Amino acid sequence: MSQVTLTATTAFGLEAVVGRELQQLGYEDQKRSDGRVTFQADLSAIARCNVNLRVGNRLLLQMGEFEAPDFDAFFDQIRDLPWENWIAADAQFPVTGSSQKSQLHSVPACQGMAKKAIAQRLEQVYGRSLPETGSLCPVHFDLRHDTCTMYLNTSGAGLHKRGYRSHSGEAPLRETLAAALVQLSVWKRDRPFIDPFCGSGTIAIEAALMARNIAPGLSRNYVAEDWPQLSKDLWIQARGEAQAAILPAPEDPLLASDVDFRVLRTARENAKLAGVEDIIHFQQHDVSTLSTKKKYGCLITNPPYGQRLNDMQQAQELWKTLARVTEDWSTWSLFVFVGSREFERIFGRKATRRRKLYNGTLECTYYQYLGDKPPRMNRPQPSAQEE
CATH class of the missing domain: 3.30.2130.30 (VC0802-like)
Incomplete structure (x- = not known):
């Protein structure tokens, strides 16, 4: 070729x-x-x-x-x-x-x-x-x-348009950025997963797609499919390879929660459209009730961070609550994406690593708190934040 x-x-x-x-x-x-x-x-x-x-x-x-x-x-x-x-x-x-x-x-x-x-x-x-x-x-x-x-x-519409997001919350993450947050964590399909501020479910859905190795663009079309220089067989083969690579569901479901029942309804609809509704357990509860008996899991979340004064004050109270409920989660790794440089001070803990990223044009920081390494497991391969 x-x-x-x-x-x-x-x-x-x-x-x-x-x-x-x-x-x-x-x-x-x-x-x-x-x-x-x-x-x-x-x-x-x-x-x-x-x-x-x-x-x-x-x-x-x-x-x-x-x-x-x-x-x-x-x-x-x-x-x-x-x-x-x-x-x-x-x-x-x-x-x-x-x-x-x-x-x-x-x-x-x-x-x-x-x-x-x-x-x-x-x-x-x-x-x-x-x-x-x-x-x-x-x-x-x-x-x-x-x-x-x-x-x-060759793509036409951006690759973030997977086709599963019927509705979005007030400040949705692009699917591509949500996928990056998961890839920049240490989460693997055999480790517990929690997103306590799931909103319309994008981070959890992208993680679920990775857990089953479902290609993100398997169900959408691209402008280059109509170009005569590209054989239809190339697209058939690419989709066939992706379909054959899909894995069975992981043993434990991913957990995603939010206090707002309306966004949870949207999240469930989105997960269904993405074909992963069976491996995400959506729950309605406040972050103050967050708990787990699982060990060596990953919390990956994009909590509210507000742009107006009152919103910022409310967001900071949520950060304090998250810090309190996870204080004894020494075996968990926490990954928090927020548009504020004040997060560590409010959270009360210094991040193991931090990475500057952008949510649209807004400069944000990805705070990474690495927990204890699971026993009898090799240390994860260096992820892209270490390159």
């Missing part, structure tokens, strides 16, 4: 997590930069990565990279790329883009110019006007320090 250059985009700070996912899929040779992991692969990787990546935002096919200090260079070099290799005469090719620390800083102006350059090339090749009534081939440019990289977006 033909070799192509692919880029998996991700939120800042999660490049190592996506890189590890790609390594597990067999793509070892990588180049990592802010928000991107780039690698060489054959065409089958387009299907395999879209179906299997849990933390990546989108999978992009690189068309070219060049210096673009001014509009002339930008236009000419886009026009000279072989767009006809991928974009059919009737295809739709909307253009999106971004610009960081570049002379060409107006994204709308660059979008219009890129669109015009691609259209000029295609009209010359096909000898006709472009109706744009066929398959969707989204184009994306990324300008950084006057270097432009041109891509085709």
Whole structure:
């Protein structure tokens, strides 16, 4: 199969997590930069990565990279790329883009110019006007320090759109970020799991999908499925491999709770749509009643952290309560994701590790409290936060 250059985009700070996912899929040779992991692969990787990546935002096919200090260079070099290799005469090719620390800083102006350059090339090749009534081939440019990289977006909608979230809570985590929080913990499918602030259930659902090794994109579609250059067999094979890799349910269910019965109703609906409702036990109770007889488990949660003064005060009371009820959980590891640098002071304990991540544009910290190691078990392999 033909070799192509692919880029998996991700939120800042999660490049190592996506890189590890790609390594597990067999793509070892990588180049990592802010928000991107780039690698060489054959065409089958387009299907395999879209179906299997849990933390990546989108999978992009690189068309070219060049210096673009001014509009002339930008236009000419886009026009000279072989767009006809991928974009059919009737295809739709909307253009999106971004610009960081570049002379060409107006994204709308660059979008219009890129669109015009691609259209000029295609009209010359096909000898006709472009109706744009066929398959969707989204184009994306990324300008950084006057270097432009041109891509085709093979995913279409972001990979966080798994298809299971019918409704969301007031401040939902993206599925990709929730999956990253689980992967950055020491939790494994044979260890107890608790999320005492589960909201619409996203963290627990992503953990459950991992517990059964259900590919996150198994039930959705991708724009590249309609591209004639990619055989339907590639997608059939990728989904078949993913289906064959599904594991039986773990022995113990995952536990997820919230004080609000309305969000729990949503969480149960979401878990059902994700196909994991049988391995998550949702409970309605206040964090003050949290308890467990299990040992060596993981608590992974995104508690309220409020942006207004009254909300912040309420959130801090919840943090204090969580600290009190888990004070004697020495065999448990706690992983708490909040948008506050005050968490450790309020919680009353210094984290073993902490990691800066972003929930959308909001800077957050992932506080990690490592408990006792389970007996007769090897220490877990270093996770991406140690890379």
